[in-house]
Amino acid sequence: MKCSEFLNELTNYLDGVLDARTKSELDDHLAWCHNCYVVCDTTRKTIEIYRDSELYELPEDLRTRLRSAIMSKCSAHKKSEPPSS
Amino acid sequence: MIIRPLTGVLGTPWYLTASTQLPATALGVSVLSTGYSVLGTFKYNSISRIGHAVGKICIKLPMSTIQPNVEQPVSEEMALVRRAKRGDDQAFEELVRRYDRNVFRIAQHITQNREDAEDVVQEAFLKAYGNLAKFQEQSKFYTWLVRIAVNEALMKLRRRKPERTVSLDEEVKTEDDSLPREVADWSPNPEQMYNQAQLRDILTRTIQGLPSGFRTVFVLRDVEGLSTEETAQALELSIPAVKSRLLRARLQLRERLNRYFQKKASGDGDQ
Numbered sequence: 001m002k003c004s005e006f007l008n009e010l011t012n013y014l015d016g017v018l019d020a021r022t023k024s025e026l027d028d029h030l031a032w033c034h035n036c037y038v039v040c041d042t043t044r045k046t047i048e049i050y051r052d053s054e055l056y057e058l059p060e061d062l063r064t065r066l067r068s069a070i071m072s073k074c075s076a077h078k079k080s081e082p083p084s085s
Numbered sequence: 086m087i088i089r090p091l092t093g094v095l096g097t098p099w100y101l102t103a104s105t106q107l108p109a110t111a112l113g114v115s116v117l118s119t120g121y122s123v124l125g126t127f128k129y130n131s132i133s134r135i136g137h138a139v140g141k142i143c144i145k146l147p148m149s150t151i152q153p154n155v156e157q158p159v160s161e162e163m164a165l166v167r168r169a170k171r172g173d174d175q176a177f178e179e180l181v182r183r184y185d186r187n188v189f190r191i192a193q194h195i196t197q198n199r200e201d202a203e204d205v206v207q208e209a210f211l212k213a214y215g216n217l218a219k220f221q222e223q224s225k226f227y228t229w230l231v232r233i234a235v236n237e238a239l240m241k242l243r244r245r246k247p248e249r250t251v252s253l254d255e256e257v258k259t260e261d262d263s264l265p266r267e268v269a270d271w272s273p274n275p276e277q278m279y280n281q282a283q284l285r286d287i288l289t290r291t292i293q294g295l296p297s298g299f300r301t302v303f304v305l306r307d308v309e310g311l312s313t314e315e316t317a318q319a320l321e322l323s324i325p326a327v328k329s330r331l332l333r334a335r336l337q338l339r340e341r342l343n344r345y346f347q348k349k350a351s352g353d354g355d356q
Contacts, residue, residue, distance in 0.1 A: 001097060007332075007336075008332075010210070010332060010336075011328055011331050011332040011335065012328070014335075015313075017108065035150065035268040038268050038269070038270045039336075039339070040087040041269070041270075041271075042271050042339050042342075042343075042346075043335050043336065043339045045127065045275060045346075046338050046339040046342055047307045048277055049275070049288065050137060050288060050292070050303075050307060050308055050338070050343075051307060051308060051310075052276075053288050055190070055194075055285060055288060055289055055292075055308075056190045056191075056194065057147060057186070057187065057201070058185060058189040058190075060188045063184075063185060063186070063205070066189075066203060066206050066207060067178065067181050067185060068183060068206055070181055070207055070210045070211060070214075071174065071177075071178055071181070073207070073211050074174060074177065074210075074211065074214045075174065077214065077215055078173075078174070079173075079245060
């Protein structure tokens with residue numbers, strides 16, 4: 001297996017959606033190709049770091065204000081709608 | 086109607102009856118109703134009455150033939166949606182509570198602006214509320230909501246940056262742009278090399294540098310945890326397009342993070 005072939009399957013490999021045979025071929029490649037091993041390992045870390053990073057969390061006070069604004073606009077929208085019957 | 090391709094039958098002789106019925110076993114389904122039709126070409130010997138399929142043969146079957154109408158348990162989410170459709174605003178408010186944080190994160194990742202993200206949260210939920218009757222329940226409500234939010238966020242981005250065309254397809258042309266140029270190993274615990282504020286700054290600046298089409302796919306798949314299929318639905322992309330963008334997004338992020346996280350040549354990588 002060439003490194004470019006490994007890279008093409010990297011996303012499927014990291015997501016664990018490969019059939020057993022292809023996964024085994026990729027594992028074999030990783031066992032001897034240090035570069036691909038590093039790319040695979042650091043890409044996995046990249047995903048984990050972003051997944052755990054909690055960037056852009058919604059502060060609770062802003063959350064409450066937004067929800068209140070949404071529901072009051074929904075209510076206004078409902079009143080402006082003609083009766084369904 | 087859906088089209089199901091027939092596999093494993095090309096070249097197999099079929100004894101064609103006057104009504105050109107196909108053997109049920111060839112269809113791989115247990116129920117064969119009338120009303121299906123065959124798309125493709127047959128070579129047919131009218132004397133021997135033996136036909137051969139040529140090319141790709143597809144059979145149109147009524148949806149009910151392949152996906153029997155089995156009662157599925159209604160998810161908690163869908164129960165809330167149905168109550169909201171009947172005018173129960175408390176049920177809709179519960180849906181807002183469930184997903185406002187997710188919509189805010191997605192919106193801020195796309196617009197890169199907090200005020201715009203707040204607007205997107207409001208507009209996406211309002212649009213969902215106003216269009217609930219049109220929601221056909223063929224996907225999760227959340228996937229449908231994400232689709233609305235992504236469109237709202239992209240509209241904001243277009244208005245703010247009119248000089249740039251923001252297209253979800255703009256980056257697909259490049260083939261080798263994300264092949265790693267530099268393969269440097271990272272420190273064993275890269276996130277511990279910086280304090281929380283520094284790390285947040287690094288991650289924010291790095292992901293903001295990604296093209297929007299890549300960033301959006303990465304956020305939906307890897308940050309929000311949508312499946313590939315849900316991401317494809319939400320972004321109206323094909324599954325191969327989602328996979329391709331996801332690979333490039335992951336590799337580009339990895340490479341951009343190298344400068345912060347790679348092992349120092351002389352030491353153990355700690356700063």
